[in-house]
Amino acid sequence: MKKPTASIVDHFEELADPRIERNKKHALIDIIVLTICAVITGSETWEEIEDYGHYKEEWLKSFLPLQNGIPSHDTIRRLFIRLNPDELQRCFMSWIEAVRDVIAGDVIAVDGKTLRRSGDQVSGKLPIHMVSAWAAGSGVLLGQKKTAEKSNEITAIPALLELLKIKGCIVTIDAIGCQSEIAATIQNKKADYVLALKGNQKNLHEDVKYFYHELEEKDLAEEWLDSHTTVDKDHGRIEIREYYQSDEIAWLPELKNFVGAKTIGMVKATRIIGKKQSTECRYYISSLPIDAQRFAHAVRSHWSVENTLHWTLDMTFREDDSRMREGYSAENFAMMRRLALSLMKRDKYSKKSLKRRRRIAHLDNSYLTQMLFSSDEAIDRRLPG
Incomplete structure (x- = not known):
């Protein structure tokens, strides 16, 4: 039996889109993966996610369609306000099952x-x-x-x-x-x-x-x-x-x-x-x-x-400082932080702090690419120092 893929993109492709058709200028998977990448590398607000997208657009287009470019921060915010948290968690758990084998005694x-x-x-x-x-x-x-x-x-x-x-x-x-x-x-x-x-x-x-x-x-x-x-x-x-x-x-x-x-x-x-x-x-x-x-x-x-x-959520991701309150935004963004943390913790080789790893992921696209698409065994990028 073929082992499920570890690619984060594959597991979020089936996420239900809460938007009406005329408001779907940007693909749902584009916004979700953009947000995941931005949160991993240090973004904490809708505006910072948009800025990250513009600076990393060329790299993001190597694996995302982005047919209409980078969505605005208002577009990202409105999606996360309406996105069903249970649907988001279902996709997250699908990815977790693909990358984590349950070991007796865990x-x-x-x-x-x-x-x-x-x-x-x-x-x-x-x-x-x-x-x-x-x-x-x-x-x-x-x-x-x-x-x-x-x-x-x-x-x-x-x-x-x-x-x-x-x-x-x-x-x-x-x-x-x-x-x-x-x-x-x-x-x-x-x-x-x-x-x-x-x-x-x-x-x-x-x-x-x-x-x-x-x-x-x-x-x-x-x-x-x-x-x-x-x-x-x-x-x-x-x-x-x-x-x-x-x-x-x-x-x-x-x-x-x-x-x-x-x-x-x-x-x-x-x-x-x-x-x-x-x-x-x-x-x-x-x-x-x-x-x-x-x-x-x-x-x-x-x-x-x-x-x-x-x-870590408080000190590295500054969760307690977040003022997201509208609709489902707080709950959904909490899941993005936890997903980002889980992705970074899969790197078993680096002894650097999570704060430094976030910074390196921001600077080194290949390191972040491995987080998003690799199996546990393939995450073997030993960071310098």
Whole structure:
């Protein structure tokens, strides 16, 4: 069977065009690919996308029709206001399936992020909150779902998971996603879960907390638990993380509501800066069998959605500064940023920062061409330095 092409153009050719016929002066695929290229190389506004197009028109014509030249920024803006976000995501996920092979044991971190300036106090429009599924190992976004506010993550997470191919993976979610229905959805998709515990599962949280406290008090940790410890040192700061896992769960009645639950876990994080020391404990339930090192890997990988995806979107792509609010523009442009990030993360050879890679992609058309059209194996452009 022929492997699907990795060309980004091929996967967006079937995108439904929301425009009426008389307004289709520029081909839809021209506008979409122009925007992707512009976002990768640093454009953050409709005007900057148009400017990028004019400066790169000759190169863009090497693989795009551009029969009527470069669209104006108003044309680009109007399209993204009306473009169906679900259709855009369908094309994105088609491309992801072509370039990413699901590997058993991959950690899929599910977490939400608010686009802070996408709301409007005058009109009463709330900021958009996006729930994303991030493949921690390969560093690519698998999908996203918009909610009206953070509390609606409970309904958005199962809907997002239903779209994904996650068989054999480990899904990690913060405490807001510690719901029996979400656990059942993950198990039905033939995947495992590690779910954080907090106040939304108050009784279960308190029981697990009490269990670990008692073991520590009575010095029974070695007998009842599997454990793993990591120590990180950086710029005068020491972080010690102790991971504990137990399969002694028969006494927890509320855990029976969670399909496939096998273990409970605790992470004891101690931070030492100079003479100051602080300790925090976090608690989890999981469908994983007892293996503290594997549990530790899942928990640490989940933090990458904050440290890699969300931090990069804010610091490199300046997402929180964006004032796009009309129609579907904020949601659709959020997908463009995440697509750009996923394309850049496929370059496994360069050790340069993403900021520098964006700059090089702006200067070197051949490097950007490989991002757009190559399979993972073919991305072998080792940048100088």
